[in-house]
Amino acid sequence: MLGYLGHPMTDAIASPESAPAGDALVRVRGLTTRFSGRAVFDGLDLDIPRGKITAIMGPSGTGKTTLLKHITGQLAADEGELWVDGEDVARLSREGLFKLRERVGYLFQNSALLTDFDVFENVAFPLRQHTKLPEELIRDIVLTKLQAVGLRGAARLMPSELSGGMARRVALARAIVFDPMLILYDEPFVGLDPIALNQVLKLIRTLNETLGITSVLVAHELAAIQQVADRVVLIANGKVVAEGHPKEIADDGSPWTRQFFGGEPDGPVPFHYPAGDYAADLGLGETA
Amino acid sequence: MTQRRSYAVGTGLFIVLGFAALAYLATQTTSLVNMSQGDSYTLKARFTNIGQLKDRAPVKLAGVRIGSVQSIQLEPAKLDALVTLSIDKRFNQIPEDSSASVLTSGLLGDQYIGIQPGGSPDSFKNGDEVILTQSAVQLEDLIGKFLVNGSPSDKDKDKTKQ
Amino acid sequence: MTAQAKRRNLLLDGLAQIGDAGLFLPTLLAAVPRSLRYFRETVRQLWFVGAMSLIIIMTCGLFVGMVLALQLYHVLEIFGGTASTGTVVALSVYRELGPVVTALLFAGRAGTSITAEIGLMRATDQLSAMEMMAVDPVAYVATPRFIAGIIAMPLLCCVFSAMAIFGGHLVGVTWLGIDNGTFWSNMTSNVDVWKDVIDGVIWKGLAFGTVVTLISVHQGYTTPPTSEGVAYATTRTVVASSIAILAIDFVLTAFMM
């Protein structure tokens, strides 16, 4: 099981000469995505450094979830290139993609535990699907991971019996069951009370420090991000508008960061959804 | 894991029940019942008209089922119907001068072959032909004749062959 | 939108759904080899889809047989043909009522639960989570249910038909006093194992099972990820299945006659 970390990928489809060097685990170049004509990303360039926690921020609907889907190959971009650990995701075969995903943990916005199974079986699910380990070994691994998130005692509860924070932690245990090289967290703090939030926050830091796992954190909670993130990337209008250390980025003075971190209701992100002339809509233009 | 096993057992029971129902339908409610009655021997009979007689129609003697119609063919040379009857081996003492007729059960019922026993000491053997036969009575003809003549004509009755 | 345009849209929507479901079928079939790994899951689904439908199927089969015998007895009495009651019960059940009523009940009992279950898995990202755990959700979720439905339907049709014969016998012989021997001998000399039991119960059962589960799985798999989405998808499963069952039944009967 630990072999996933030890063995380098030997996938024939990956083209090593085009793979960029350097310490970026994820490298995005010129990414463009359109949903029914509307561009969500417009030539996005982004590097996610190995072994660090990178926070991605941005107004709702800028495509943060979409970006994570591109990284895991769930969704193909219209243009541009995206490498994960030296592999061109868009050109991977289904099998190559599945091999890559075994090394990537993904924490869904709503935990996405399998409702058919209890907590133990949820965490054991990837092991049962991809290995033929003996039952005792599976038990040991699962209990280790549950212990790491503090939920070993909840092993036999069903997902419906868990609170939001517990479900998030079970999902985290499931995401790390193969000791991945990269974990993607999609809004892991939403809907958590301050205690649960700090528990998840602590886990994210511990996993990064003890296992050296590269983490990508999509979140809006500035205070939380300033505690854990090594780097913050602010995305708006399909481009990276600001990036840097969490302490510095808030003071870089651009209108984007001022609005986003200052929480101003109007600014580069308009208060009004694009609309026609207000007076004309009310019919004042014609009757006058 | 015990939960998983109970699914497997329940599913197994369901499949067994389904196939048991199929076996019941196929063997107890269809003509298979009549086919699986052990050994039989065949007789032949010619009719000028068999009416609505169908394959597997019963063959009865004194109202008791003794076999079934195996096949019905048209004999091109004589332009009549050659009916092959499959008779149960248990009824092997039918006099060889017995006659066969195409009869109808009830007014609108299905047609079957009725055997009227003769008096000969010898019995039919496998492959024999029943010489004395009587064709199906056509209800339409009967009614037609009755309306025209006031009574059914004698010409159509007891039309035996050869 | 005018009423006419709305109707046209509805029609186009329906056609699009049919085409989409038809295109989903090769996806399901292509996943069959991969889903053999999840044999246990198929067995589990066979339990939910088949065994759990037994009670409703058996009860309804019994009553259908009973009411058929009751009606037919009084009609056949007019012609002096009450001896054929068993025959007519058996023929109408094997050829039409057995497969059709079983399929309609199956759509309501098993089809809706398949759609709702897969739809909720879609809405709560469980299908994406499987994708992310490198488990193919078509092979793990969709195909096992599809296979289970195809296996379960003919078996349920057999059980339904057997119960209907039992019910017909109960009313015809035990209650209305048809002679037991007459009841059976009349039936056995008129019912054909291939034309009636195999063509009717088995082939129609298989066809309906395939169509109903295809519709259910497809509706679930393409559910919009909202709670109204799941509700609409479940309704559509019942409506589309019912129409498909009756339409296909007509075509099959026309071919088999």
Ligand SMILES: Nc1ncnc2c1ncn2[C@@H]1O[C@H](COP(=O)(O)OP(=O)(O)O)[C@@H](O)[C@H]1O
């Ligand atoms: N599969 C899809 N089809 C069409 N539009 C989509 C799809 N997924 C996302 N979108 C649109 O793309 C935009 C970005 O969505 P998302 O990545 O979920 O935003 P975020 O996670 O940043 O809030 C939204 O406007 C959303 O409506």
Ligand SMILES: [Mg+2]
């Ligand atoms: Mg999102």
